[in-house]
Amino acid sequence: MKRLVAVVALSAVTVLGGCAQQGLYGTSYSRSQVGHAQTVQYGTVESVTPVRIEGRTDGIVGSGTGAVVGGIAGNQVGGGSGRTLATVVGAVAGGLIGQRVEQAATERQGQEITIRLDNGQVMSVVQEVENGQFFRPGDRIRVLGQGRSLKVTY
Structure with missing residues (x-):
């Protein structure tokens, strides 16, 4: 026994x-996201705050x-x-x-990324840290997404 x-x-x-x-990285996609059009916006990282994703x-x-x-x-x-x-x-x-x-x-290590888009709008996106690398203030990035699902990539 x-x-x-x-x-x-x-x-x-x-x-x-x-x-x-x-x-929940900027480079990972769920099956439901594959083949769907996403908007692309460009911007600059203003700040990054480490967070814990439950x-x-x-x-x-x-x-x-x-x-x-x-x-x-x-x-x-x-x-x-x-x-x-x-x-x-x-x-x-x-x-x-x-x-x-x-x-x-x-549980995962995350980052809250505050971004100033090229159109002047400021937004914040939370996503998982990929390979231990955080975005840094001043980084030029792309914000990809549709609706409420956004991700930040280089």
């Missing part, structure tokens, strides 16, 4: 690693996997109704812990 718990725990780590959030808490992978692992671990404790109670408590605690693990695993 200990072997089963180890296999389930290893599976949980593997699944959580695979659910890492896709990059991790996901809506996924069922972390809480579901944690609940399974916690339930299996709880089932190893006691006997009879005590075992049932330990299984339920283990599943609930595992679900909560799994959700926190998923949130921490998907």
